[in-house]
Amino acid sequence: MADERQTEAEPAIELVGLRRVYGERAALEGVSLETPVGSSLVVLGPNGAGKTTLLRILATLLRPTEGEVRVLGCKLPDEAWKLRGKIGYLGHEPLLYRDLSGRENLRFHARLHGITGAAAEARIEELLEAVKLAHRGDERTYEFSAGMRQRLAICRCVLHEPELLLLDEPDSNLDIEGREIARTLLGPGLGHTRVVVTHDPERHLPDADQVLRLEVDEPAAVS
Amino acid sequence: MTPSRTAFAAILGKDLRAELRTLQSLPAMALFAVTSFVIFRFGLNRTSLSGGLAAGVLWATLLFAAVLGINRLFVAEREEGGFDAIRLAPIDRSVLFTAKVAALIVYLLVLELIAVPIFAVFFLNSARALPPLAMVLVLADIGLAATGTLISSMAVNSRARDLLVPLVLLPLVVPLMIAATAASEPLLLLGGVSYHRFGTWLMVLGLYDLIFALLGYAVFDFLLED
Numbered sequence: 001m002a003d004e005r006q007t008e009a010e011p012a013i014e015l016v017g018l019r020r021v022y023g024e025r026a027a028l029e030g031v032s033l034e035t036p037v038g039s040s041l042v043v044l045g046p047n048g049a050g051k052t053t054l055l056r057i058l059a060t061l062l063r064p065t066e067g068e069v070r071v072l073g074c075k076l077p078d079e080a081w082k083l084r085g086k087i088g089y090l091g092h093e094p095l096l097y098r099d100l101s102g103r104e105n106l107r108f109h110a111r112l113h114g115i116t117g118a119a120a121e122a123r124i125e126e127l128l129e130a131v132k133l134a135h136r137g138d139e140r141t142y143e144f145s146a147g148m149r150q151r152l153a154i155c156r157c158v159l160h161e162p163e164l165l166l167l168d169e170p171d172s173n174l175d176i177e178g179r180e181i182a183r184t185l186l187g188p189g190l191g192h193t194r195v196v197v198t199h200d201p202e203r204h205l206p207d208a209d210q211v212l213r214l215e216v217d218e219p220a221a222v223s
Numbered sequence: 224m225t226p227s228r229t230a231f232a233a234i235l236g237k238d239l240r241a242e243l244r245t246l247q248s249l250p251a252m253a254l255f256a257v258t259s260f261v262i263f264r265f266g267l268n269r270t271s272l273s274g275g276l277a278a279g280v281l282w283a284t285l286l287f288a289a290v291l292g293i294n295r296l297f298v299a300e301r302e303e304g305g306f307d308a309i310r311l312a313p314i315d316r317s318v319l320f321t322a323k324v325a326a327l328i329v330y331l332l333v334l335e336l337i338a339v340p341i342f343a344v345f346f347l348n349s350a351r352a353l354p355p356l357a358m359v360l361v362l363a364d365i366g367l368a369a370t371g372t373l374i375s376s377m378a379v380n381s382r383a384r385d386l387l388v389p390l391v392l393l394p395l396v397v398p399l400m401i402a403a404t405a406a407s408e409p410l411l412l413l414g415g416v417s418y419h420r421f422g423t424w425l426m427v428l429g430l431y432d433l434i435f436a437l438l439g440y441a442v443f444d445f446l447l448e449d
Binding site for chain 1: 224225226229230232233234236237240241244245299303304305307308309310311312313314448
């Protein structure tokens with residue numbers, strides 16, 4: 001709802017000394033940054049530097065071990081329940097059921113987000129048209145190629161018109177046309193705040209308002 | 224927040240639709256039950272069973288058939304990212320528990336619609352026990368579904384899932400099985416249906432259902448945390 005949206009005066013994401021450990025190994029150590037509303041944060045770093053961990057913490061899927069995390073004005077993990085529904089998360093897994101069709105998957109996610117009836121159907125058709133899957137929408141997703149599943153996952157991610165997009169390698173498995181479609185739906189320039197984890201800086205750095213470099217066993221650097 | 228009834232209908236509908244398409248749980252459960260009855264029939268070399276023996280054969284078979292379905296209850300959520308999808312949605316996470324309990328109750332009722340008539344044909348002389356037995360079945364199904372859903376959600380992330388579910392579940396449902404067999408025993412007497420202490424055992428079943436339904440509802444949110 002409009003009155004619940006973040007004002008541009010306060011940052012969309014505020015991290016102070018964020019730390020996350022798995023057992024005795026620190027996946028994230030002392031990450032601090034402020035990301036303004038509507039901007040794009042690009043996260044770079046080698047494998048194992050904690051990029052996906054950071055994204056999952058911001059998505060409320062993981063708890064921080066130490067430090068302060070505030071996303072869209074909600075303090076995590078205490079106020080995670082307020083944040084859910086405002087996030088569009090595109091991770092390594094498409095979060096789609098293989099035995100349901102594309103339309104059924106999107107309908108399921110729409111209902112979880114409280115979008116039902118004609119509004120849900122109209123939004124689902126609009127998105128399927130946008131990703132050029134309308135003609136295959138009634139097929140079970142186990143018949144889809146990896147690229148088609150990624151296109152459908154993008155639909156799932158933006159179905160509920162989230163304020164914050166958390167994107168982990170959003171272009172993975174996509175061909176050139178798919179990448180253009182992803183850009184159309186995921187921005188930049190659509191008003192979302194975006195966090196993009198990528199191994200393809202050439203493609204995403206031109207859109208970045210802020211860059212976070214994570215290294216294994218080294219302090220994070222924000223530029 | 225999304226209304227709980229909308230989320231409940233979405234999750235339950237998704238589970239039933241997927242099961243109808245893939246038939247991953249129900250056929251295995253039904254085949255196990257029917258095969259067990261055939262083995263009991265020829266192993267015991269009896270054309271009719273009475274009282275406690277009949278109740279024991281019925282409930283042991285239904286319990287182990289149910290374990291097959293319980294093992295698979297959260298597999299799609301784990302392997303296809305359903306847990307994350309549900310954790311990202313603005314819903315009361317306990318809705319996942321209630322929807323899974325409802326799905327499991329549906330599976331158990333379908334199993335019993337197939338297995339109990341076959342049990343009656345193999346071992347009973349009349350069908351008079353079946354109407355009151357249906358009450359016992361429904362109450363036991365609720366308890367088994369609540370306990371099974373709770374244990375399945377805990378075991379699903381373990382590689383030893385198929386071992387963990389029976390190891391943890393079976394001791395927990397011993398009171399439920401005692402009450403179910405005790406309630407069924409007088410109904411299955413060869414001499415005719417008796418209602419001796421039937422009401423008492425139904426109350427025990429109801430109490431077990433209430434305890435485990437409330438326990439599951441209360442702790443399920445914590446089980447979904449990382």
